[in-house]
Amino acid sequence: xxxxxxxxLTGKETDYIKDxxxxxxxxxxxxxxxxxxxxxxxxxxxxxxxxxxxxxxALEMAAILLDIKEGDEVIAPSYTFVSTVNAFVLRGAxxxxxxxxxxxxxxxVEAIEALIxxxxxxxxxxxxxxxxxxxxxxxxxxxxxxxxxxxxxxxxIDSYYKNKPLGSIGHLSAFSFHETKNIVSGEGGMLVIxxxxxxxxxxxxxxxxxxxxxxxxxxVDKYGWVDIGSSFLPSDIIAAFLYxxxxxxxDIQEKRKKIWKVYQEGLQGLERSGKIKLPFIPEYATNNxxxxxxxxxxxxxxxxLVQHLRENDVYAVFHYLSxxxxxxxTSKHDGRKLMNADRYADxxxxxxxxxxxxxxxxxxxxxxxxxxxxxx
Ligand SMILES: *Cc1c(COP(=O)(O)O)cnc(C)c1O
Numbered sequence: 001x002x003x004x005x006x007x008x009l010t011g012k013e014t015d016y017i018k019d020x021x022x023x024x025x026x027x028x029x030x031x032x033x034x035x036x037x038x039x040x041x042x043x044x045x046x047x048x049x050x051x052x053x054x055x056x057x058a059l060e061m062a063a064i065l066l067d068i069k070e071g072d073e074v075i076a077p078s079y080t081f082v083s084t085v086n087a088f089v090l091r092g093a094x095x096x097x098x099x100x101x102x103x104x105x106x107x108x109v110e111a112i113e114a115l116i117x118x119x120x121x122x123x124x125x126x127x128x129x130x131x132x133x134x135x136x137x138x139x140x141x142x143x144x145x146x147x148x149x150x151x152x153x154x155x156x157i158d159s160y161y162k163n164k165p166l167g168s169i170g171h172l173s174a175f176s177f178h179e180t181k182n183i184v185s186g187e188g189g190m191l192v193i194x195x196x197x198x199x200x201x202x203x204x205x206x207x208x209x210x211x212x213x214x215x216x217x218x219x220v221d222k223y224g225w226v227d228i229g230s231s232f233l234p235s236d237i238i239a240a241f242l243y244x245x246x247x248x249x250x251d252i253q254e255k256r257k258k259i260w261k262v263y264q265e266g267l268q269g270l271e272r273s274g275k276i277k278l279p280f281i282p283e284y285a286t287n288n289x290x291x292x293x294x295x296x297x298x299x300x301x302x303x304x305l306v307q308h309l310r311e312n313d314v315y316a317v318f319h320y321l322s323x324x325x326x327x328x329x330t331s332k333h334d335g336r337k338l339m340n341a342d343r344y345a346d347x348x349x350x351x352x353x354x355x356x357x358x359x360x361x362x363x364x365x366x367x368x369x370x371x372x373x374x375x376x
Pocket of ligand 1: 053055057080081084152154155176177178187188189
């Protein structure tokens with residue numbers, strides 16, 4: 001059986017965890033958390049980063065930082081993970097769902113301006129599959145209408161938009177280290193703060209609404225309750241795991257890009273003959289090899305292909321169901337049709353993707369897909 005995902009261990013994770021434990025400083029913001037923060041700030045030009053227990057938590061922190069209130073409007077894609085928008089809904093926001101573009105599941109930037117109202121506060125671009133949204137256009141609109149941009153960069157580690165690292169462009173950005181992402185810590189995430197206005201308050205929100213971080217740096221002589229907040233910081237044990245992964249980021253990325261290329265080369269014949277579509281990567285975007293997906297022609301065809309792959313011991317999975325049609329939000333949605341989001345929900349299929357996938361396994365998966373389309 002070829003599974004869909006298999007977390008890759010570099011071998012150092014448990015050594016660093018043992019070390020963190022022996023330091024006897026295993027709550028948040030220990031030695032390994034600082035190492036991870038330094039790594040990201042140096043490598044990607046992020047103004048400041050804070051590890052969190054998940055990307056979901058980082059997004060919730062962003063919604064608190066932006067003072068999202070009842071009635072505020074947030075523009076976000078429908079074709080995304082629930083946390084992208086749930087973080088804002090928790091604070092009372094109304095989600096104005098935007099369609100995906102024709103070429104790939106990132107948001108259709110041409111549709112943004114018409115959705116902006118005096119209540120709009122935030123745009124949340126999601127870099128689906130690690131492929132950048134058209135950030136210049138999004139930032140221009142944000143400037144014009146005085147809006148904030150929160151990048152959902154959960155899948156976008158080590159990916160770029162016009163040479164700028166994803167996560168460094170919006171006012172705030174959120175990353176995930178969930179075991180299904182390129183770099184993992186089991187559960188885990190990170191908030192990136194690129195706007196000075198949020199630096200101080202982000203620390204406070206992450207520390208239960210207290211100024212404990214400033215206290216530990218000796219900047220205040222006692223700490224207390226100064227704002228709202230929650231416990232968003234991960235244990236240093238998690239950071240120790242993550243640091244072992246970060247030390248191997250380049251190797252992991254190189255391997256994943258090779259796997260991606262094998263899929264692309266192996267399946268491009270099917271694309272040329274019009275049987276399937278392969279991922280579209282705009283010129284302004286890089287590919288961080290987060291996932292490899294194909295687009296089938298219909299839901300029915302995809303269902304049969306999934307079945308065919310399973311019968312041949314390959315586990316491929318579809319992805320999101322459009323959030324504007326979800327049981328929770330359908331009655332709150334304004335009724336606009338989002339054709340591309342629905343099309344990706346029906347036709348996108350993710351193929352097995354992980355570091356240890358061998359060339360033989362890849363050839364096998366490609367041959368199983370080819371055999372399915374031979375008779376079509
Ligand atoms: C994985 C993912 C999340 C959630 O990440 P967690 O770390 O599991 O909270 C959010 N948004 C997108 C687009 C994701 O892919």
